[in-house]
Amino acid sequence: MSRRTGYHHGDLRNALETAALELVAERGAHGFTMAEASRRANVSVAAPFKHFANRDALLAALALRGYQEQARRFADAVGSADDPVEQLAEFAVAYVQFAIDERALFEITFSAGLDKTAYPELEEAGSAVLAVLLPPAKRVRQKRALELVHAIGAVAHGCAAFFNEGVFGADQARTTARTSARAIAAYRSTR
Amino acid sequence: MSRRTGYHHGDLRNALETAALELVAERGAHGFTMAEASRRANVSVAAPFKHFANRDALLAALALRGYQEQARRFADAVGSADDPVEQLAEFAVAYVQFAIDERALFEITFSAGLDKTAYPELEEAGSAVLAVLLPPAKRVRQKRALELVHAIGAVAHGCAAFFNEGVFGADQARTTARTSARAIAAYRSTR
DNA sequence: CGCGATGGTAAGTGCTGTTAACATTCAGCT
DNA sequence: AGCTGAATGTTAACAGCACTTACCATCGCG
Numbered sequence A, B: 001m002s003r004r005t006g007y008h009h010g011d012l013r014n015a016l017e018t019a020a021l022e023l024v025a026e027r028g029a030h031g032f033t034m035a036e037a038s039r040r041a042n043v044s045v046a047a048p049f050k051h052f053a054n055r056d057a058l059l060a061a062l063a064l065r066g067y068q069e070q071a072r073r074f075a076d077a078v079g080s081a082d083d084p085v086e087q088l089a090e091f092a093v094a095y096v097q098f099a100i101d102e103r104a105l106f107e108i109t110f111s112a113g114l115d116k117t118a119y120p121e122l123e124e125a126g127s128a129v130l131a132v133l134l135p136p137a138k139r140v141r142q143k144r145a146l147e148l149v150h151a152i153g154a155v156a157h158g159c160a161a162f163f164n165e166g167v168f169g170a171d172q173a174r175t176t177a178r179t180s181a182r183a184i185a186a187y188r189s190t191r
Numbered sequence C: 001c002g003c004g005a006t007g008g009t010a011a012g013t014g015c016t017g018t019t020a021a022c023a024t025t026c027a028g029c030t
Numbered sequence D: 001a002g003c004t005g006a007a008t009g010t011t012a013a014c015a016g017c018a019c020t021t022a023c024c025a026t027c028g029c030g
Helices: A013-026 A036-041 A055-079 A084-101 A103-110 A120-140 A143-164 A170-188 B011-028 B036-038 B055-079 B084-103 B105-113 B120-140 B145-165 B170-189
Strands: none
Touching: A013 A036, A013 A103, A036 A055, A036 A120, A055 A084, A055 A103, A055 A120, A084 A103, A084 A120, A084 A143, A084 A170, A103 A143, A103 B170, A120 B084, A143 A170, A143 B055, A143 B170, A170 B145, A170 B170, B011 B036, B036 B055, B055 B105, B055 B120, B055 B170, B084 B105, B084 B120, B084 B145, B084 B170, B105 B145, B105 B170, B120 B145, B145 B170
């Protein structure tokens, strides 16, 4: 991070990401604009394009942050239990908690209309998240472990989305995620 | 529906809704614009505002269609089984099938950044959808039936979202929804 | 026929993303 | 120290967007 000279900002790339995150937090995924982010960074509207190819590229950079934070949290969650069913349940709760704590990041990754297939680094980060869940899933159900991961991911995502839409409060979102994840994992382990 | 005179379109409101739906189907929820819809209806860009207060109002009209179609499908699904657990499972499958068959409507209702609280008719339609599920949920678990409905709704939504994102194929989305819904309903009915 | 309601048009405002041409500063080399 | 090229800013422009205003055409009705 270089110092600002009055002409050069010094850390514009970072400042833009921060401003964008604030904007999404304030106005929702749709409410972020390059122009407003530029204003908040005290920079002309054209400046951001020296750091990001386009609007989507800025969102993609934030989405990457989001996936990395997720991976960290999910690894912790899986590490916080020994029983594999509980590990999966803890993951589901952590997924919801991420949506609660980092609402802006969550919205960017899932409601900003970003085409993830256009950013290979995002697909890669998504796979990394998945990899954390495969070991416990295999202990629950050696075959079809991937299906189990997907099923648990789907509930967790549904609960997080419902929280985001205001259908669930934070408590209900966490509880529903935990209970449903347990139900799915237990059901599959016994048939 | 009146006839078109060359000056008056005759059925512009409907034509705009249809064009908007096509646009969303072609380009995603984000890719719809009033201007493009106007062009497809062979009408000036200002004309739509005689029929819709703003862009969101057009989306809201389509979202309403979506909820009504959902209510129809869910009622059918619940009617297609006798066992209440299977009724809930059929609902979950129907939810996913709606996302598959009516991708554009699904995206409008859940990925278009539409503020549903601003349109009371949407909240109302959402409640109507919920009402279909309460009777079977009560048969599974008299107390906390609403929680059960929410949990099943969350899985179904998660599966549909994963399908929409390309994580799931159609078959996998349906199967995961059915199996997970069964697991949740069965788990809750036995404890 | 006349007349108001309805539903179109053209033109304009202010915002957006994005680009192009130009200016300033930084960092490394001689 | 001074030169030079790469980074990183600026200003000015363009086209597309949502939306408003003022106006015009048509329909249905007394």
